[in-house]
Amino acid sequence: MSAPKDLLVVGVGVMGRPYLEAAARLGLRVRAVEAAAGWDSRPTDLAETFYRVDGHQEEDWAAAVAQAVAERVPDGLVAFAEPHVLAGALAQDRLGLPGPSLHAAVISRNKALQRATFAAHGVRQPEHLLVPDVAEARDWMLERLPVVVKPLTRAGSEGVELVRTAEEAAEVVARRTGEGKVLVEEAIQGPEFSWEALVRDGEVLFENVTAKETTAPPYFVELAHRCAHVFDDAELAAQVHELTRGVLTAVGMRTGLVHLEFKVDARGPALMEIAVRTPGDYLPDAIGLAYGFDLYEAVVRLALGLPVEELVRREPVGRSATVFPTAAPGTITAITGVEQTAAHPSVVRVRLRKKAGDTVRPLTSSSQRMGHVLVNAPSPTEREDALKHVRETLSIVTEQSATDRAEGTR
Numbered sequence: 001m002s003a004p005k006d007l008l009v010v011g012v013g014v015m016g017r018p019y020l021e022a023a024a025r026l027g028l029r030v031r032a033v034e035a036a037a038g039w040d041s042r043p044t045d046l047a048e049t050f051y052r053v054d055g056h057q058e059e060d061w062a063a064a065v066a067q068a069v070a071e072r073v074p075d076g077l078v079a080f081a082e083p084h085v086l087a088g089a090l091a092q093d094r095l096g097l098p099g100p101s102l103h104a105a106v107i108s109r110n111k112a113l114q115r116a117t118f119a120a121h122g123v124r125q126p127e128h129l130l131v132p133d134v135a136e137a138r139d140w141m142l143e144r145l146p147v148v149v150k151p152l153t154r155a156g157s158e159g160v161e162l163v164r165t166a167e168e169a170a171e172v173v174a175r176r177t178g179e180g181k182v183l184v185e186e187a188i189q190g191p192e193f194s195w196e197a198l199v200r201d202g203e204v205l206f207e208n209v210t211a212k213e214t215t216a217p218p219y220f221v222e223l224a225h226r227c228a229h230v231f232d233d234a235e236l237a238a239q240v241h242e243l244t245r246g247v248l249t250a251v252g253m254r255t256g257l258v259h260l261e262f263k264v265d266a267r268g269p270a271l272m273e274i275a276v277r278t279p280g281d282y283l284p285d286a287i288g289l290a291y292g293f294d295l296y297e298a299v300v301r302l303a304l305g306l307p308v309e310e311l312v313r314r315e316p317v318g319r320s321a322t323v324f325p326t327a328a329p330g331t332i333t334a335i336t337g338v339e340q341t342a343a344h345p346s347v348v349r350v351r352l353r354k355k356a357g358d359t360v361r362p363l364t365s366s367s368q369r370m371g372h373v374l375v376n377a378p379s380p381t382e383r384e385d386a387l388k389h390v391r392e393t394l395s396i397v398t399e400q401s402a403t404d405r406a407e408g409t410r
Contacts, residue, residue: 005028005075005076005304006029006030006074006075006076007029007030007074007300007303008033008074008077009023009030009077009078009080010061010065010080010088011033011034011061011079012043012080013035013038014038015081015280015282017046018284019078019080019299019300020032020046022294022297022300023300024046026297026301026306029048030046031047031048031050031051031072031074032050032051033053033084033087034051035053035056036053036054039052051064051067056083058083058086058087058109061083061084061086061087062087065087065088069095074097075304076098076303077091077092077097077099078299078303079277080277080278081278082277084277085108085275085276085277086105088105089101089102097303098200098254098256098302098303098304099255100253100255100256101251101252101254103251103252104251104254105276107251107274108251108274108275111151111183112152112181114251114273115128115130115183117250117251118246118247121246121250123243123250123271124267124268124270125270125272127186128184128185129183129184129185130183131181131182132180132181133177133182134172134173134176134182135173135177137149137182138173141163141169141184145166145169146187148160148161148163148184148186149163149172149176149183150182150185151179151181151182151183152181152182152183160219161218161219162187162217162219162220168218189263189265190263190264190265190266191212191263191264192212192220192262193209193212193261193269194212194225194259194261194262194279195208195209195210195244195258195261195262196208196210196257196287197244197248197257197258198295198298198308198312199253199254199255199258200308201255202248202249202254204245204248205312206291206298206312206313208290208291209228209230209240210229210286213226215363219363221365221366221368221369222324222366223323224321224323224324225286225321226321226383227286227289227316227319227321228287228316228319228320236264236268239268239269240269243262243269243271247260247271247274251274255303256276256299256303257278257295257302258276259274259275259277259283260273260274260275280366281322281372282322282372282374285322286320287320289318289320289374289376290317290318290319290320290376291312291316291317292313293312293313294311298311318377319377319378319382320374320383321387322372323373323375323387323391324369324373325369325370325372325390325394325396326363326369326370327360327396327398328360328400329360329361329400330360330398330399330401331357331359331360331399332354332355332356332397333356333397333399334395334397335352335354335355335356336394337393337394338350338352338394341390341393341394344386344389346376346385346386347374347375347389348374348375348376350371350373352370353369353370353371354370354371360396370396373390373394375387
């Protein structure tokens, strides 16, 4: 009997734990690199060794991965989230392991590098300007309003905001001067989508389109994801196909999970950005429900060079969604309707991160959301009925104190 394959998982937390569970089902020998913040809750029953990362920089993760690889060369490596991508790709590249490619990893971690790369390959994207400080983009912004200002490396909509008027431009320049390099882009007006795909040696084995629902400008925080979206317009569907394949070619994507975001306006799809890691917001859970297979296991199989064809389904068996409850800024005084929401036949789980007495901040990034509800229904119509039930039943009541009002609940 051959020895079990060795898998190294970089980053676990809560949303990465399904990778360890999938590895256990496959009988793998598992090690994991984990942040100090999640150290006490690390699932010691799912990995034989954990390597602790005390810092927050990509270099800290790279050092821990280098230590793990020096102790024993893995047969495969899965890098979970944004801070882990480069550390994982460095090891994959050096060891000849399946991975997105070092080029794809580096490009994915810097929005300015993405813009330069996609421009060279003719991928449609917003007109843009990279500046060392937002103050240097003042004139460019005023000539092209509305525009979007975004940082180069942050995720989850953090630091991304729409600037619509000259007054808003002046306020953004005053507030964000000194922040460092930013990317300023034309604002593409239209609905937002994401595309998730499993890729092996550049070939797309599976793909899904997710329709996004976001907050109003200026921050565009995602409020719901609807998986297994189908474009009724055949020409638009063909344009999306061409866009996604062009992006994969431009970044040199080899093997792994891809998540890219795009908007659609009157001219068709335009790329916003790409990531070569696990999408957030529990999208892999929702995608797995929509298509009837474990996306986490498929990623593990790709990382180890194992076949995935027997696992992956290309056609949906359901219509899933994740929805994020909202509340007015203030102090939470009551949360009601949790049990009634969970009892709905299309609701898979309700998971809240807030409780009575906690503070709700203005919603400017995904990190400030209060939890999520995962839904899976037999049809798009039944999914909409379930989402309506969630929004009407689950209630988070807040109240602003005098201090909150004075400070604007910042």
